[in-house]
Amino acid sequence: MKIGIPKEMKSKEYRVGMIPSGVRLLVESGHDVYIQKNAGEKSGFPNSEYKQAGAVILEDSKEIFENCEMIVKVKEPLPEEYDLLKSGQILFTFLHLAPNKKLTEILLEKKVTAIGYETVEDNGRLPLLSPMSQIAGRVAPMVASYFLSMHNKGMGTLIGGSTGILPSKVLVIGSGTVAKNATKIASGMGADVIVMGRNPHSMKSIEESMSANVSTLYSNAYNMEKVLPLVDIVICAVYVTGEKTPQLITKKMLSYCKKGAVLVDVAIDQGGCIETSRPTTHDDPVFEVDGVLHYCVANIPGDYPLTATQALSNATIPYIKKMADMGWKNACLKDEAIYSGVNVAGGFVTDEAVANAHKMDYHMLKDILYHCTEFGDTL
Incomplete structure (x- = not known):
């Protein structure tokens, strides 16, 4: 051939x-x-x-x-x-x-x-999506931390905090490969991480394998609205094989987010799980909606x-x-x-x-x- x-x-x-x-x-x-x-x-x-x-x-x-x-x-x-x-x-x-x-x-x-x-x-x-999901998941907290800086129009907080200063809170939506890798890196950077998913076996695995600064929460609209005002970073890591990604964060929900918070929509390849998401590139990776930064690069691993x-x-x-x-x-x-x-x-x-x-x-x-x-x- x-x-x-x-x-x-x-x-x-x-x-x-x-x-x-x-x-x-x-x-x-x-x-x-x-x-x-x-x-x-x-x-x-x-x-x-x-x-x-x-x-x-x-x-x-x-x-x-x-x-x-x-x-x-x-x-x-x-x-x-x-x-x-x-x-x-x-x-x-x-x-x-x-x-x-x-x-x-x-x-x-x-x-x-x-x-x-x-x-x-x-x-x-x-097996072919998994290696790229690992990389995208590990990159997501790093880019989120970078765009959380004030010169990038973020809120100006350090993801790991400092002596006497509380660390950032990170919400990871999903419990698959992207989510597990994002959680590993974000928790390693010192953040308090909430993993929101619907698969009890995956969430249990995350709880048992991760450090004490990681907790889990069942994913539904009620819990989403309660958690969004508390977090500085949201990493969307939802994937349903072949399907368009469900929109779990609506435009209305942006009003619950902190000004200068960073949303990383790793699911943008499949349409994204934020209603206000649209694909971006490494040339122009971030845009702002209602004071909330959106990072929606459709080929995150391509930069590595x-x-x-x-x-x-x-x-x-x-x-x-x-x-x-x-x-x-x-x-x-x-x-x-x-x-x-x-x-x-x-x-x-x-x-x-x-x-x-x-x-x-x-x-x-x-x-x-x-x-x-x-x-x-x-x-």
Whole structure:
């Protein structure tokens, strides 16, 4: 199979879809790998390392898309890449289609087989989302602390307090991977942390594994309204596989927040869990609504590429190799994790959450695969 890795186009996105060790594994298995010139440079991998691993370096993304059967990226295609997509092409990347109807329509129109890292599920785990969730969770308290400073229009409090001065209070909404990592870092920085979730097993695990400055609280609107006036930082860490994130903090609730408080909406990729959130970039990460700062960068790990690229690529390469070796259809039939990751195929929405989000028809992937096998059709 011909596999292509284009350079990411999203603002301040420094990650790359594959590292040289992954290239070498694929080439040794008989596949051809093409990578755009300088795509891995900011992740610490120069062109020479990719060449040594067996990749062919191409000048621009157009050549990558034209030549390759599978495109491996980090972030979803941007509008300037839409015309490069080809019918029958496999796209393996973070998609986050539930809040992005336009991209969903393009993938349907182009009849691309689009497999989202964030929906690949293996025995209840999300193995491709998890490493990026760890990083985003660990970064969230650090950026929140930075924007809490007065020169950033925050309230001017130090997250860990000082001698004789109480530390900041941090609210973490959610109890999954992002939440656990955000709690670990925020509590380590000395903050008093409240974790608000609905999964009693996850919250119990957090209580048992974290320090004494961490407590848990059941998540509902009543408790949210009681807690928001007390906290300096809110980290939104909610994710429901493939679905648009529920809005747990309404615009009205902003009136309960302290002026200069910082809200970090890590869930912004899936639409965000704050009503007033909108995606921002590393160039302009923060905006203010009713005196409350919102940090809504949609690619937080992209600013830490030497760590994030390796973590992501190490997780994705086994799935890439399996699809390259077997073809994506056979891989889906053999591997439920890959099957679960297919959002769109052959002009059909095959992820129920995406179909519901956009009020589109949903088609079970197994029916499409059966149709192709039975009648010799191709996707």
